[in-house]
Amino acid sequence: MSSAAQIVLIEDEPAIADTLSFALQREGWQVRHFALARAGEADLAAQAADLLILDIGLPDDSGFEVLKRLRRQSEMPVLLLTARAEELDRILGLELGADDYVVKPFSPREVAARVKAILKRTRASTPSNTEVNSEQSAAQYFVHELAARRVYFCGVMLALTPSEYRLLVALLAHPGHVLSRAQLLDALGDAAEDSFERTIDSHIKSLRAKLKLIRADLDPIATHRGFGYALAVS
Structure with missing residues (x-):
């Protein structure tokens, strides 16, 4: 990829967030972590990101509600993290516009692999060289x-x-x-x-x-x- 992907992680469990952040950063990606939905949403409104990793069970809001609000204004790729293994929850997440989901407990390497696949798919049509000539249109x-x-x-x-x-x-x-x-x-x-x-x-x-x-x-x-x-x- 031409530049380090910007990933926002909204996850309230410190152990999971730390482990995931470390695994993602080892892949060369930049991670911005938030424990609360409102903090993560404020960050996304202020600056761009390439992918959102979103926990469903957040202390201040449902991840499903966060996803619904995001989809009203953005098609940013979203990977859901959930402790719920019920099929209906997984289907709901996908119907709301999630690109993929992982059920806890999970391997950080599996999450990294899924993120890599999503980024490869969604960034395939973007320029491979971000250096642009100032004389171009x-x-x-x-x-x-x-x-x-x-x-x-x-x-x-x-x-x-x-x-x-x-x-x-x-x-x-x-x-x-x-x-x-x-x-x-x-x-x-x-x-x-x-x-x-x-x-x-x-x-x-x-x-x-x-x-x-x-x-x-x-x-x-x-x-x-x-x-x-x-x-x-x-």
Whole structure:
């Protein structure tokens, strides 16, 4: 892989979390661990990740509820950890959008192998080389997987809200063209019913912050004062 995968682990049992983190880091992946659902969700909202490992039985919320909320805005791969061996629980997790599951007790090596398989499958279509030439069109920094509703920036999957996703896709569809706030508001579709043009500025600010976390030297969304925004091209 072209870069170390970013993995978020939400697991409240310290022994399991420590063992898993060690096994995953040995594979060369970076792990961000959280014991509570709300802490893990806050991290995912703030910065991108390539995969979520999610315990079903968390002290502050059900892992199923976390998965449902995540699927409203992201297709990030999810591996479930569960102490429940019942078939209905496993089926529910998969129906809610999980990519795989492991039943406790499990081998850390098995989890690592499953993570490797998921990452290989989901990152296969991303660029193999994340080094991009600054003279290239900004549109070439992005990969949009339409069916999965995922956008990659410099090879890293963006954790986007539905509104951010729609705005970015609208800009990607017209690189170099200035889209007014009214046009971008139209791109939000149903999500725009309770929105105002000034909220576009807030969404753009959030989008830029997420892009900066991946490439601080790039600012592909250009502001055209008095007109709107455009995906910059050289």
